[in-house]
Amino acid sequence: MNNQYLTWLEIDSKAFSQNLKTIRKLAGNRLIAAAVKANGYGHGLKEMVRLLNKEKIAYIAVHSLDEASQSRAYGWGGKILVVGYIQLENLESVLELNLEPTVYNFETIKRLGELAEKYNHKINFHLKIETGTNRQGVESEKIPKFVGEIKKYRFLNLKGVSTHFANIEDTTDHSYANYQLEEFNRIFSQIKKHGLKPELRHTACSAALLLFEDTKFEFVRPGIAIYGLWPSKETYLSYRMAGGRNSILRPILSWKTRVIQIKNVPHNAFIGYGCTYRTTSKTKLAVLPVGYCDGYDRSLSNLSYVLIKGKRAPLRGRICMNLMMVDITDIPGVKLEEPVVLMGIDGKEKISADQMASWAQTVNYEILSRINGGIPRIII
Numbered sequence: 003m004n005n006q007y008l009t010w011l012e013i014d015s016k017a018f019s020q021n022l023k024t025i026r027k028l029a030g031n032r033l034i035a036a037a038v039k040a041n042g043y044g045h046g047l048k049e050m051v052r053l054l055n056k057e058k059i060a061y062i063a064v065h066s067l068d069e070a071s072q073s074r075a076y077g078w079g080g081k082i083l084v085v086g087y088i089q090l091e092n093l094e095s096v097l098e099l100n101l102e103p104t105v106y107n108f109e110t111i112k113r114l115g116e117l118a119e120k121y122n123h124k125i126n127f128h129l130k131i132e133t134g135t136n137r138q139g140v141e142s143e144k145i146p147k148f149v150g151e152i153k154k155y156r157f158l159n160l161k162g163v164s165t166h167f168a169n170i171e172d173t174t175d176h177s178y179a180n181y182q183l184e185e186f187n188r189i190f191s192q193i194k195k196h197g198l199k200p201e202l203r204h205t206a207c208s209a210a211l212l213l214f215e216d217t218k219f220e221f222v223r224p225g226i227a228i229y230g231l232w233p234s235k236e237t238y239l240s241y242r243m244a245g246g247r248n249s250i251l252r253p254i255l256s257w258k259t260r261v262i263q264i265k266n267v268p269h270n271a272f273i274g275y276g277c278t279y280r281t282t283s284k285t286k287l288a289v290l291p292v293g294y295c296d297g298y299d300r301s302l303s304n305l306s307y308v309l310i311k312g313k314r315a316p317l318r319g320r321i322c323m324n325l326m327m328v329d330i331t332d333i334p335g336v337k338l339e340e341p342v343v344l345m346g347i348d349g350k351e352k353i354s355a356d357q358m359a360s361w362a363q364t365v366n367y368e369i370l371s372r373i374n375g376g377i378p379r380i381i382i
């Protein structure tokens with residue numbers, strides 16, 4: 003256990019390598035873009051860049067120009083797919099940082115085309131097409147005009163065509179995903195018919211990669227699975243129903259802190275803001291230096307537990323901005339600065355991001371990506 007920090011995250015590099023081995027197997031010989039947006043799904047962009055550099059993955063997928071620029075600063079030498087929007091006035095950075103932007107506006111094509119011309123330099127980009135998620139993407143009726151616009155610029159290279167599924171992880175009924183895939187194939191044929199030949203088709207997030215061979219094409223973009231988590235219970239169920247093996251993914255993140263005060267509280271005493279918890283007997287409490295500003299969801303107040311000495315210590319009272327209180331009455335021998343597991347494994351006990359998400363009525367993605375970026379991350 004690290005002695006340096008009061009609160010910290012540990013990233014298990016061995017589990018990470020195993021997850022990537024699994025992903026490579028699922029991807030076959032296709033190119034992989036590891037999705038590291040939202041600070042590497044909360045695991046730390048810097049740390050993910052370090053680990054992915056060792057794994058020789060071809061691409062990372064980031065959301066913003068800022069994330070792309072940080073990834074380069076952290077030493078990412080591979081390709082970068084930017085899946086979010088880059089402002090027109092910042093598009094010069096695509097050349098400076100050697101990025102492959104995702105495009106779905108005429109204005110962006112025009113600006114990229116002009117920059118490519120100005121610098122006499124090829125720009126690779128990806129066109130995102132609308133297949134039914136109704137998020138970013140070019141509507142199918144606009145495809146001929148887009149192709150026409152792209153063809154105007156000799157240094158613009160439409161390297162890839164992509165889409166993103168709306169309903170592939172939330173259900174065991176995959177009819178809508180199949181419909182989107184058909185739409186994708188139809189629109190891709192349209193692009194080819196109009197004279198462009200993009201080399202990469204990409205649609206596969208983790209759920210698609212785990213479940214559907216037909217979605218993989220030449221390039222896949224897994225996120226949550228590289229961190230060792232299933233996109234949802236439904237994805238896991240679908241995978242198992244199709245005969246998949248049980249434990250192919252291992253969570254790589256543990257979140258830890260230390261006890262900062264121990265106190266005895268009498269019977270009938272209130273604990274925390276709002277007096278939402280009242281003791282029913284003499285209680286021993288531990289105060290922990292983690293709160294909702296660290297990304298520990300306030301809706302877990304009076305609901306979740308942490309692990310101390312391999313035992314469950316339930317949360318008592320409301321989670322504060324920087325603090326929380328847990329009941330250690332039945333855990334003998336807890337000392338000041340005793341290590342505490344907020345997420346991860348301690349002996350035979352475990353608290354997963356999935357469990358926390360279910361308590362907070364959200365998804366594991368949100369639990370992870372909201373962990374405060376300022377908390378130190380340590381690669382183990």
Ligand SMILES: Cc1ncc(COP(=O)(O)O)c(C=O)c1O
Nearest residue numbers: 037085166207208223224225226
């Ligand atoms: C465009 C795009 N591709 C890929 C991913 C990765 O998805 P997942 O984490 O479900 O694998 C995301 C994540 O939301 C995304 O927005």
